[in-house]
Amino acid sequence: MGRLVAERLALPLRDTDADVEATAGKPISEIFVDDGEAAFRALERAAVATALTTHDGVLALGxxxxLAEDTRARLGEYADAGGAVVFLDVGLASATRRVGFNRDRPLLLGNPRAQLMQLMDARRSFYLEVATVTVPADGAADDVADAVLAELTARQSGPTSGPEAGA
Structure with a gap:
């Protein structure tokens, strides 16, 4: 989705998962196996912190x-400074189709559908906490990208002062 939005806005795309893999010199699945989730999460927090201060374009987060409190705080600061934080609100059926039952995703081992549901439930309130824009993301990728752009446009043309500004 990030790629489509970036292309339509003519902005560069940066993916923090790719940054983590570049820093570690191996795929995320290997980081989990070799170093553990805590090591991966530390790399992820550092990647997000760096990207938020150095990237001028569309940023896709893992x-x-x-889940990291400091990442949520940084996203909040970014939003307070006028940046858009988009939450792509996807349902379980769509998430399952997108992710599949990919065994390269360490957190989906065992019962992938149940694990995915648990992960989504645990994360949703955090996404809503920091999002300045929420877009239902169960449709076709092109339709979701169009909806993101429409919401971003509406946000830019919205109020410039008062309690709604920057929301």
């Missing part, structure tokens, strides 16, 4: 990045 699904679990939102």
């Amino acid at each position: 699904g679990g990045a939102i």
